[in-house]
Amino acid sequence: VKFELTILGSSSATPAHNRNQSCQLLNIDEQLFLLDCGEGAQLQFLKYKIKSGRIKHIFISHLHGDHYLGLFGFISSMHLQGRNTDLHIYGPPGLAEIITLQLKYSESVFNYMVHFHEISSDQPEVILDDEKVYVETMLMSHRIKCYGFIFHEKPKKRKLRKERLSEEIKLQEIIKLRNGEDLLNEDGSIRIKNEDVTFPPRPLSHFANCSDTIYLEHLAPQLQNMDLMYHEATFGDDMGERAEKTFHTTARQAATLALKANVKKLIIGHFSTRYRDLKPLLEQAREVFPNTYLAIEGENHNISGEKTNEIPTEESSLED
Numbered sequence: 001v002k003f004e005l006t007i008l009g010s011s012s013a014t015p016a017h018n019r020n021q022s023c024q025l026l027n028i029d030e031q032l033f034l035l036d037c038g039e040g041a042q043l044q045f046l047k048y049k050i051k052s053g054r055i056k057h058i059f060i061s062h063l064h065g066d067h068y069l070g071l072f073g074f075i076s077s078m079h080l081q082g083r084n085t086d087l088h089i090y091g092p093p094g095l096a097e098i099i100t101l102q103l104k105y106s107e108s109v110f111n112y113m114v115h116f117h118e119i120s121s122d123q124p125e126v127i128l129d130d131e132k133v134y135v136e137t138m139l140m141s142h143r144i145k146c147y148g149f150i151f152h153e154k155p156k157k158r159k160l161r162k163e164r165l166s167e168e169i170k171l172q173e174i175i176k177l178r179n180g181e182d183l184l185n186e187d188g189s190i191r192i193k194n195e196d197v198t199f200p201p202r203p204l205s206h207f208a209n210c211s212d213t214i215y216l217e218h219l220a221p222q223l224q225n226m227d228l229m230y231h232e233a234t235f236g237d238d239m240g241e242r243a244e245k246t247f248h249t250t251a252r253q254a255a256t257l258a259l260k261a262n263v264k265k266l267i268i269g270h271f272s273t274r275y276r277d278l279k280p281l282l283e284q285a286r287e288v289f290p291n292t293y294l295a296i297e298g299e300n301h302n303i304s305g306e307k308t309n310e311i312p313t314e315e316s317s318l319e320d
């Protein structure tokens with residue numbers, strides 16, 4: 001079981017100090033979601049041996065170049081590599097037009113379908129809803145329209161402990177047990193008590209990606225209790241005024257939001273090229289919110305691994 005964020009880019013504006021522009025990969029049970037696609041994203045996939053063909057959903061926060069100029073190259077390569085499964089791209093209005101124009105003048109037709117989902121509402125909105133996960137938007141406040149994305153895992157079913165079953169049961173009964181019901185005799189008495197033969201499901205994971213924005217304290221309720229929050233932290237304390245002027249956040253402000261939202265872990269990224277050494281930013285954030293980490297390219301943050309529950313290891317169980 002996986003719920004893991006991989007950092008593939010952490011630089012703002014231009015590449016610098018061996019850091020690429022914004023790009024992150026979220027793996028939920030081997031379903032891959034790409035968040036922003038700065039230049040160089042393709043090379044990062046090669047470097048970290050990630051198969052891009054497995055991505056079905058790409059989320060673009062806003063149309064500043066450092067967040068999406070890698071997109072056309074990325075999706076063109078997928079075509080050249082023989083992709084034939086549909087791709088869904090979520091982003092602000094204008095993205096579909098830009099990509100379509102690039103296709104038009106390169107006289108290219110991909111051999112797979114691209115579905116654009118442009119975000120049209122500034123209110124929180126569910127833009128993806130599938131079996132295992134749903135994704136909700138957040139309006140950030142940047143110089144141009146910018147959205148954040150919150151990934152919520154959906155409730156899982158209980159796991160069956162087959163070795164605890166002493167009698168044959170029907171498929172219908174398995175479904176009942178996995179939904180948490182007891183099996184009853186005809187007279188209404190309990191035949192099989194649910195908790196005797198099932199494990200509880202693992203706690204659900206939640207991740208928020210807060211891209212370019214000025215500090216927004218009013219997001220705290222929507223971000224409450226996130227297991228993991230990524231937040232931009234372009235500047236340190238030394239550049240507080242500049243952060244405000246350019247609609248960016250300082251490391252200390254990102255940490256303050258993490259504290260107010262009571263999140264479990266904070267990752268800061270989108271670092272200004274003026275900082276070769278990121279330690280001061282990390283220290284400033286940790287003064288407010290100790291469980292803060294820098295977005296370091298190639299590093300994984302596995303949320304589900306940090307949650308322990310009664311998860312079966314050797315005993316047989318039915319997986320979702």
Ligand SMILES: [Zn+2]
Pocket residue numbers: 012013064066067212270
């Ligand atoms: Zn940016």
